[in-house]
Amino acid sequence: xxxxxxxxxxxxxxxxxxxxxxxxxxxxxxxxxxxxxxxxxxxxxxxxxxxxxxxxxxxxxxxxxxxxxxxxxxxxxxxxxxxxxxxxxxxxxxxxxxxxxxxxxxxxxxxxxxxxxxxxxxxxxxxxxxxxxxxxxxxxxxxxxxxxxxxxxxxxxxxxxxxxxxxxxxxxxxxxxxxxxxxxxxxxxxxxxxxxxxxxxxxxxxxxxxxxxxxxxxxxxxxxxxxxxxxxxxxxxxxxxxxxxxxxxxxxxxxxxxxxxxxxxxxxxxxxxxxxxxxxxxxxxxxxxxxxxxxxxxxxxxxxxxxxxxxxxxxxxxxxxxxxxxxxxxxxxxxxxxxxxxxxxxxxxxxxxxxxxxxxxxxxxxxxxxxxxxxxxxxxxxxxxxxxxxxxxxxxxxxxxxxxxxxxxxxxxxxxxxxxxxxxxxxxxxxxxxxxxxxxxxxxxxxxxxxxxxxxxxxxxxxxxxxxxxxxxxxxxxxxx
Ligand SMILES: [Zn+2]
Numbered sequence: 159x160x161x162x163x164x165x166x167x168x169x170x171x172x173x174x175x176x177x178x179x180x181x182x183x184x185x186x187x188x189x190x191x192x193x194x195x196x197x198x199x200x201x202x203x204x205x206x207x208x209x210x211x212x213x214x215x216x217x218x219x220x221x222x223x224x225x226x227x228x229x230x231x232x233x234x235x236x237x238x239x240x241x242x243x244x245x246x247x248x249x250x251x252x253x254x255x256x257x258x259x260x261x262x263x264x265x266x267x268x269x270x271x272x273x274x275x276x277x278x279x280x281x282x283x284x285x286x287x288x289x290x291x292x293x294x295x296x297x298x299x300x301x302x303x304x305x306x307x308x309x310x311x312x313x314x315x316x317x318x319x320x321x322x323x324x325x326x327x328x329x330x331x332x333x334x335x336x337x338x339x340x341x342x343x344x345x346x347x348x349x350x351x352x353x354x355x356x357x358x359x360x361x362x363x364x365x366x367x368x369x370x371x372x373x374x375x376x377x378x379x380x381x382x383x384x385x386x387x388x389x390x391x392x393x394x395x396x397x398x399x400x401x402x403x404x405x406x407x408x409x410x411x412x413x414x415x416x417x418x419x420x421x422x423x424x425x426x427x428x429x430x431x432x433x434x435x436x437x438x439x440x441x442x443x444x445x446x447x448x449x450x451x452x453x454x455x456x457x458x459x460x461x462x463x464x465x466x467x468x469x470x471x472x473x474x475x476x477x478x479x480x481x482x483x484x485x486x487x488x489x490x491x492x493x494x495x496x497x498x499x500x501x502x503x504x505x506x507x508x509x510x511x512x513x514x515x516x517x518x519x520x521x522x523x524x525x526x527x528x529x530x531x532x533x534x535x536x537x538x539x540x541x542x543x544x545x546x547x548x549x550x551x552x553x554x555x556x557x558x559x560x561x562x563x564x565x566x567x568x569x570x571x572x573x574x575x576x577x578x579x580x581x582x583x584x585x586x587x588x589x590x591x592x593x594x595x596x597x598x599x600x601x602x603x604x605x606x607x608x609x610x611x612x613x614x615x616x617x618x619x620x621x622x623x624x625x626x627x628x629x630x631x632x633x634x635x636x637x638x639x
Contacts (some may be wrong), residue, residue: 162329163198165338168277171249172193172325174317175259176222178210186210187262188229189222190238191315193322194245198329200322204245205315207232220313234363235266243272250345253386254297254321256280274388277345281325287340290330300324345549353412357389362388367418367565368428370436371411380407380440381428388414407440420572421565421620423612425575427581430604449484450603452494461536462529463543464508467491473601484603494550502546505529505539515596553610555579560625564611575625575633579606594633 163170194202209222209232219225228232238418253259256278267274285295292303297320301308304327310316318503329337353374362369367387371380371394384390395408419425433441449469452476465482473481485491493508494527499520507518520526521533529539560577562585573585583596613622 162334162337163195165334165341166250169201169249170252170279170325171246172252172318172322173263174253174314174321175262176218176224176312176314177262178212178214178218181331183265185262186212186450187235187266188214188218188224188232189314190242190263191243191313192245192317192372193318194249194382195322202245203315204242206238208238209234213498221424224313236270238327239270239272239601241265243274246274246276247332248369250279250565251276252279252281252321252325254281254317256282264459264544270519271386271551272385273314273392275392279341279344281321283344284325284328284340286495287343288328288336297324326619341397354414355465358414358612359392362414363416363418364388364389365415365418366421366425368425368432368436369417370415370432371407371440372413374412376413378436379410380438381429381432383425385425387418391416402439421562422571422617423574423608423620424565426574426612428607428609430602430608434604450482451491453483453485455480455482455489458508460532462505462508463540465495467495469511474597475602476602478552478578478601479554482547484552490622498546500525502638503527504546508539536591552579556613557624560630562623562625562629564621564623566619575630576609579609581605585633 164209170613172195174191175187179185187208189207190205192204193200193201193360194204205229209229211234213226214224251260251263257280258277260276264274271456282295283298285292285300289295289303293297297311297317300306301320301324306320306323306327307322308316308320308323311320312417342408364386366385368383369387370378371382371390372381382390382394391414394404394411410530417428419428449471450473451467452470453467454466456464460549467488468487473484483491483494485494492511495511496503499505499509499511503525505518505526505528506520507514507526512520513520514530516527517528517531518551521528521530527539528535529536551558555578560575560582562573562575564571564573569589571587573587575582575585578600578601580599580601581597582599583594585592585594
């Protein structure tokens with residue numbers, strides 16, 4: 159007779175953890191116990207105290223008997239992670255109230271950049287399904303129901319053993335079909351897009367790059383980027399996702415294309431380029447704008463700064479200093495300028511909000527301090543004007559000239575030549591081959607935002623060097639040769 163455990167396609171790991179508290183977001187694992195089960199037999203066990211890197215509250219010591227002294231000499235989770243990862247690999251994660259144990263283990267792995275997304279079987283749910291007549295399904299209730307002999311209650315390994323014994327009883331005693339039905343119900347992962355081939359998921363690369371979700375007819379639905387394509391793509395389909403937009407996207411995705419890059423900046427720039435090119439319907443944030451509404455600064459004959467709000471298809475790199483703000487519509491421009499005028503007592507006439515040959519209406523109300531009729535000094539007005547636009551204006555290029563940002567991965571490197579927030583060209587070096595591609599070097603608002611954010615924080619494995627004119631001549635030579 160086949161073992162009743164043959165209903166499981168994969169080995170089981172029965173797990174219990176003791177933790178520093180209730181929330182996996184802030185807490186950590188302090189004790190872990192694991193039994194690995196194959197064909198109904200325990201084939202391997204694992205138990206370890208873990209140093210959470212912080213002190214544990216007194217009630218945890220009271221419950222578990224684990225003290226801060228015990229943990230001080232214990233290894234950190236990172237130390238035992240490789241061994242645990244190997245033990246858990248390709249197994250069904252089984253625990254009593256599995257969401258709790260899983261959330262902690264998953265979070266500990268996540269902090270080490272390890273993705274862990276097993277199939278999960280909860281013995282509380284199973285007990286509820288098999289024994290609806292019983293009110294209690296806590297571990298103590300099961301121990302009593304099945305008359306289990308358990309040592310070390312409230313320690314991870316003791317509780318994992320109790321969970322395993324309870325599961326064994328349930329699988330052996332209940333009707334096979336019922337157990338099978340309930341187990342299948344739990345192991346199903348309904349949020350994984352049904353039309354996506356398993357090979358597509360398996361083939362997702364772990365490194366940086368861009369991914370494109372397409373529907374059945376091959377139309378692009380969404381373009382995204384990540385430093386780990388695989389984990390980002392899977393997070394779109396995770397069980398925790400309950401945003402309707404994400405659900406719709408998951409339901410419609412039938413194909414996934416990926417483009418690996420040498421690093422984060424390459425991924426960011428590629429993503430921005432593809433979104434403009436493909437216009438995927440789920441990318442609302444980086445929509446292509448053929449025209450920008452710019453607030454451009456001039457100086458009037460009395461020496462006051464004045465604004466002109468104009469539509470432009472381009473920003474000339476040399477005029478970035480004059481662009482006080484960039485908008486996607488004139489309505490948005492008007493709203494912001496009205497707010498700034500009110501907060502900083504700026505003049506509606508000088509901001510271009512009102513056309514008049516005399517004092518502006520705001521001056522009559524007292525919110526404009528009279529710059530329109532020279533009732534205040536130009537210097538004083540300009541000081542408030544500059545303060546008002548500090549956070550919205552385009553930033554000056556912070557370097558003395560063009561720079562080259564280089565990302566390296568394995569035998570490949572990508573260098574971006576950047577000047578005045580514009581991409582001048584890209585140098586790709588693969589093994590011994592070098593190629594240079596010149597770009598239009600036009601100012602692009604999305605690119606500006608990407609670069610501004612990227613260049614303000616340090617990046618590992620990325621070098622930034624200031625270019626001399628000789629370097630640029632050398633690149634131009636490469637182009638012509
Ligand atoms: Zn005024």
